[in-house]
Amino acid sequence: xxxxxxxxxxxxxxxxxxxxxxxxxxxxxxxxxxxxxxxxxxxxxxxxxxxxxxxxxxxxxxxxxxxxxxxxxxxxxxxxxxxxxxxxxxxxxxxxxxxxxxxxxx
Amino acid sequence: xxxxxxxxxxxxxxxxxxxxxxxxxxxxxxxxxxxxxxxxxxxxxxxxxxxxxxxxxxxxxxxxxxxxxxxxxxxxxxxxxxxxxxxxxxxxxxxxxxxxxxxxxxxxxxxxx
Numbered sequence: 001x002x003x004x005x006x007x008x009x010x011x012x013x014x015x016x017x018x019x020x021x022x023x024x025x026x027x028x029x030x031x032x033x034x035x036x037x038x039x040x041x042x043x044x045x046x047x048x049x050x051x052x053x054x055x056x057x058x059x060x061x062x063x064x065x066x067x068x069x070x071x072x073x074x075x076x077x078x079x080x081x082x083x084x085x086x087x088x089x090x091x092x093x094x095x096x097x098x099x100x101x102x103x104x105x106x
Numbered sequence: 107x108x109x110x111x112x113x114x115x116x117x118x119x120x121x122x123x124x125x126x127x128x129x130x131x132x133x134x135x136x137x138x139x140x141x142x143x144x145x146x147x148x149x150x151x152x153x154x155x156x157x158x159x160x161x162x163x164x165x166x167x168x169x170x171x172x173x174x175x176x177x178x179x180x181x182x183x184x185x186x187x188x189x190x191x192x193x194x195x196x197x198x199x200x201x202x203x204x205x206x207x208x209x210x211x212x213x214x215x216x217x218x219x
Contacts, residue, residue: 004148031205043149043197043210086148091205092162094139096148 003027006087006097013104019074021100023087026068034061034072035086037099043086046072077104108132112198112211119188119218127183127214131200135209138181140173141197143213149197155181156204188218 004025013019023032034047047054047061049070054061058077063070074081082104087097111130119125131138136157141149142165151165157178166173170188175181185192195213 033208035210040212042212043199045208045210048207088148090151092137092139092154093151093164094141094149096141096150098146098148 003095004097006100010101015106017077019077021072021085023070025089029089032070033088037084079104079106110209110211112214117216124186129181129198135200137201137204139199143195190218193218
């Protein structure tokens, strides 16, 4: 079993919809990362969190340490949000989920 | 530079060839990481440097893989006697210090024929 599990694998939404991507992990962690990967490979770090909740624009990330679970929410989704979203845990030897491919249709 | 730079962007190698992949981290970043990403998968950790010291190489898949960062800035990932299963995107990332926000390069896509 992978140490970091994401769901769903693929997600298609209409523009404007509220989106949730989930991440569960089985190892003890000090930090969890949410990353965005666009076609062509470029990865951007969206959030790094160890507790609670963080918000940046239309993106919100939450983490529940006791339940070993994190969620990434996108409000008022837009076609430009289409990308692969990856959850990763750890610091020096990071473990990554397989990613959630999000497609937002206009 | 403004971001993490990797070269070459694409590399095609014949099976058995040696390859060298370069990573220029953001100036002043202490921590540098290499990851391997197979098609359709999430990245997998290969190795981690703090300045010039390679503190963790537990993710290197075999002794054909070697990484160095001799002056604590530019890093090179070398793969000897490449095999088809080495085909992947190799990603480099750096951060100011361990545990800080990561900045990723665009990766080197390696195809071994």
